[in-house]
Amino acid sequence: MGHVDRHPWEPRYATRALRMQASEIRELLKLIEEPDVISFAGGIPDPTLFPIETVREAYRTALDDDAGAGRLLQYSVSEGDPALRDWIARHMAAKGIACDADNILVTSGSQQGLEFLGKLFLSPGDTALAMAPTYLGALQAFAANEPVYDELGLGPTNRTLDSYRDAAAATDGQVKFAYVVPDFANPTGITLDLPARLQLLATARDLEIPVIEDAAYTELRFEGEAAPPVQAMDVAARGTINQSRVIYCGTFSKVFMPGLRIGWICASHEIVQRLVLIKQASDLNSSALNQSVARHLAETCFDAQVARGRASYRVKRDRMLDALANHMPESVSWTVPQGGLFIWMTLPDHLDATDLLARAVAEARVAFVPGQAFFANGAGRNTLRLSYSLPDLERIDDGIARLARVMQAL
Amino acid sequence: MGHVDRHPWEPRYATRALRMQASEIRELLKLIEEPDVISFAGGIPDPTLFPIETVREAYRTALDDDAGAGRLLQYSVSEGDPALRDWIARHMAAKGIACDADNILVTSGSQQGLEFLGKLFLSPGDTALAMAPTYLGALQAFAANEPVYDELGLGPTNRTLDSYRDAAAATDGQVKFAYVVPDFANPTGITLDLPARLQLLATARDLEIPVIEDAAYTELRFEGEAAPPVQAMDVAARGTINQSRVIYCGTFSKVFMPGLRIGWICASHEIVQRLVLIKQASDLNSSALNQSVARHLAETCFDAQVARGRASYRVKRDRMLDALANHMPESVSWTVPQGGLFIWMTLPDHLDATDLLARAVAEARVAFVPGQAFFANGAGRNTLRLSYSLPDLERIDDGIARLARVMQAL
Numbered sequence: 001m002g003h004v005d006r007h008p009w010e011p012r013y014a015t016r017a018l019r020m021q022a023s024e025i026r027e028l029l030k031l032i033e034e035p036d037v038i039s040f041a042g043g044i045p046d047p048t049l050f051p052i053e054t055v056r057e058a059y060r061t062a063l064d065d066d067a068g069a070g071r072l073l074q075y076s077v078s079e080g081d082p083a084l085r086d087w088i089a090r091h092m093a094a095k096g097i098a099c100d101a102d103n104i105l106v107t108s109g110s111q112q113g114l115e116f117l118g119k120l121f122l123s124p125g126d127t128a129l130a131m132a133p134t135y136l137g138a139l140q141a142f143a144a145n146e147p148v149y150d151e152l153g154l155g156p157t158n159r160t161l162d163s164y165r166d167a168a169a170a171t172d173g174q175v176k177f178a179y180v181v182p183d184f185a186n187p188t189g190i191t192l193d194l195p196a197r198l199q200l201l202a203t204a205r206d207l208e209i210p211v212i213e214d215a216a217y218t219e220l221r222f223e224g225e226a227a228p229p230v231q232a233m234d235v236a237a238r239g240t241i242n243q244s245r246v247i248y249c250g251t252f253s254k255v256f257m258p259g260l261r262i263g264w265i266c267a268s269h270e271i272v273q274r275l276v277l278i279k280q281a282s283d284l285n286s287s288a289l290n291q292s293v294a295r296h297l298a299e300t301c302f303d304a305q306v307a308r309g310r311a312s313y314r315v316k317r318d319r320m321l322d323a324l325a326n327h328m329p330e331s332v333s334w335t336v337p338q339g340g341l342f343i344w345m346t347l348p349d350h351l352d353a354t355d356l357l358a359r360a361v362a363e364a365r366v367a368f369v370p371g372q373a374f375f376a377n378g379a380g381r382n383t384l385r386l387s388y389s390l391p392d393l394e395r396i397d398d399g400i401a402r403l404a405r406v407m408q409a410l
Numbered sequence: 411m412g413h414v415d416r417h418p419w420e421p422r423y424a425t426r427a428l429r430m431q432a433s434e435i436r437e438l439l440k441l442i443e444e445p446d447v448i449s450f451a452g453g454i455p456d457p458t459l460f461p462i463e464t465v466r467e468a469y470r471t472a473l474d475d476d477a478g479a480g481r482l483l484q485y486s487v488s489e490g491d492p493a494l495r496d497w498i499a500r501h502m503a504a505k506g507i508a509c510d511a512d513n514i515l516v517t518s519g520s521q522q523g524l525e526f527l528g529k530l531f532l533s534p535g536d537t538a539l540a541m542a543p544t545y546l547g548a549l550q551a552f553a554a555n556e557p558v559y560d561e562l563g564l565g566p567t568n569r570t571l572d573s574y575r576d577a578a579a580a581t582d583g584q585v586k587f588a589y590v591v592p593d594f595a596n597p598t599g600i601t602l603d604l605p606a607r608l609q610l611l612a613t614a615r616d617l618e619i620p621v622i623e624d625a626a627y628t629e630l631r632f633e634g635e636a637a638p639p640v641q642a643m644d645v646a647a648r649g650t651i652n653q654s655r656v657i658y659c660g661t662f663s664k665v666f667m668p669g670l671r672i673g674w675i676c677a678s679h680e681i682v683q684r685l686v687l688i689k690q691a692s693d694l695n696s697s698a699l700n701q702s703v704a705r706h707l708a709e710t711c712f713d714a715q716v717a718r719g720r721a722s723y724r725v726k727r728d729r730m731l732d733a734l735a736n737h738m739p740e741s742v743s744w745t746v747p748q749g750g751l752f753i754w755m756t757l758p759d760h761l762d763a764t765d766l767l768a769r770a771v772a773e774a775r776v777a778f779v780p781g782q783a784f785f786a787n788g789a790g791r792n793t794l795r796l797s798y799s800l801p802d803l804e805r806i807d808d809g810i811a812r813l814a815r816v817m818q819a820l
Contacts, residue, residue, distance in 0.1 A: 008653075008655075008680075009620060009680065009681065011618075012531055012584070012586055012587070012618075012619060012620065013530060013531060013684070014529065014530060014531055014532050014533045014536070014555065014586075015533050016529065016533070017529070017530050017531075017684055017688075020684075020687045020688065020691060042485070044484065044485060045484070047480030047481070047483065047484055048480070050479070050480055050483050052473065052476055052479045052480065052483070055473060055479070055483065056470075056473045056479075059469045059470075059473065060466075060469075060470075063462065063465060063466045063469065066462055069460070069462045069465070069466075070457030070458070070460055070462065071457070072669055073457065073460050073462070073465065073667040073668070073669035073670070074454065074455070074457055074667065074668060074669055075452070075454060075663075075668045075669075076669070108518060108693040108696075109693055109694060111691075111692070111693050111694045112692060112693040115691060115692050115693065119424065119426065119427070119554055120423060120424060120427050121422055121423060121424055121427075122424050123424040123425050123426070124534075126424070137691075137694070140690060140691040141691050141692070143691060144529055144688070144691060145424065174422070176422055176424075177422070208421075208422075209422060210419060210422065243418075253485075257483040257484065258483070258484060258485045258694075259482055259483035259484055259485075259486070259697055259698055259699050260483070260697065260699075261693065261694075261695075261696065261697045270418075270419065271419065274423070274427055274430075277430045278427075278430065278554070280550060281430060281521075281525060281547075281550040281551050281553060281554060282521070282522065282525050282551070282692075283517075283518040283519055283521050283522040283525065283671065283693075284519060284521045284547070284668075284671075285671075286518075286671065287669055287670065287671045287697065287700060288669055289669050289670075289700075290697060290699075290700065
């Protein structure tokens, strides 16, 4: 070849690789390591809530006899541990989604579930419908398939079916699915009400597309009455999960802890069978040992962990809302979530949240995620996401006061 | 919609999804569960070799104090645990591949590494060069990107550079990489000698493509002198890993156990940086707890486990070779591997190994993998793969005798 420059492989990369960019969230995670930074950035569960003693007991029990340990440390089936899938199926049934283990695929966190669904549905140029803003990790998971995003209109909207179809055809693709985080959405904290869920299902039915329901935060409701899962509404209408257009992505990361890397997809048997092939090709199987520990936790302390998380994060949300009311200038507004981990803030139009972040970290040692990262089209420069899940109450108070001082100095 | 048939989503699937098929290896794994079947099918490590007591100790230690456990059960950096990456970098350096932690990405098994490399390089219609036969899991990992395969000619070959380029252009793509399992290949058990490695590097240099070196079995050498890793040869020629065209995929699955799901990629910093983005989008990170256990094992018993695996699998290989010599008809031939887990068998031209498998399971309760699965082009109907790693010596003897009886009855 003779010549070698800094990026010798650029001509050999797939076109998708050139579209994948570093995640601000992941980069910001590094800030958490610096103890003087108060981080409202990542949606990081509070480790003081992790059921560590139960985790110790679960690993001890799982590894107790040699034959059992040998099985859990071996290759295992791609669809996941049957006993864990049984537990998840019962958990889903209790939500009004009657199903069995054949409707469940175990994934390495719900992030992997989203990545698999992108692979299953999206060819380059196809359209994914999503709220704007929406979960950055979903945009990243889908990006490898080079899709186009169109804004899903729920509530009063002038979007017609033809406007969705025409926009998709303009990039030589079809509308392939609608993606939503219906409960306490990442990043906005907003929950879809019942009319919005009905509108979502009607739109999906008319466009003949599946709906991906990302339920990462669903268990963490502090107050108010829960609307049924979108999947439960569709199963009720269709009569069976196997005729449902809704694909539910669940995770143990927020109720137990992220480190096990165990989530799941609940969907029609036909779709699960397709996803099992994708799982095989992607990483063969998730750790059987970690699946066994997840099952132990699910069987012994799921409800207790949900109650613990709700109580703790509710107090933290209240503290952040109080601090915002006390410290923020009147030109700033924010959402009031009924659960989950996030508050969404809107700054005056002329402010740029990325500039604000640079100053906030440098001058006040406080961090958040600029909202623009959550918009596929680069909108939202004057928005930002605050997470109250990780810092303690004192640091929530202190961090919001610091952030308000930086904003007032602008 | 009105109509719903058995596969309502077929029109919505990505084109790649329709190309992904069930793995015979994975399906055959189910046979292992039936105790009367002697399985030579999966390349399954022997669980009696797993260092289970050290695993127990590693989990106990990792979870010992609450703060440390909290960190290992939290989200963690996508590139992997820095201390594990340091160990891997030293391990690679000892093989003649000087590198540091920035050249290492931790993956969920080497299967995930292969999947990421397909994503990084292959656009639909692009060509991957591979031996025929080659590792079925690699063909599956790459399949999501809809590539074309062309046979990599090593040894005496009439392939010219133009013949590779012209074939790739005929499907509107480019040659993107060469994939090899240089040591005790899956499925053939064959090792590339030094001239073949030099020829591989020269071909890759002239085609200006990277080489993917899948080193899954490299540690398990029973006898003979090892050729240097292809990556070590290239690093020596180029002066630094950061100018090397070789991408090395390693795994702890064969030396320790598969259940941790921990492997790695060693490559130039530029390529690792790209792969970190793919890891972020795919599953955020591999379990920090399992990475910590892998590091504990690496630091305390890597060499002992390598010695243990070599000794045990060597005896099993010898027993299978003896049994083949004793029982098989003269019309059958097989490879003699110097390491690894596999023997490759060639039947007379008129026999079909898939038919043989059906009869062998039904009539003699013995299983293997038909060789056709390992050919991208459907060749090799009269070939099959035998793995000696899982059954004990008596069952190896008995299983080969049973298989020979089925063959003699054909």
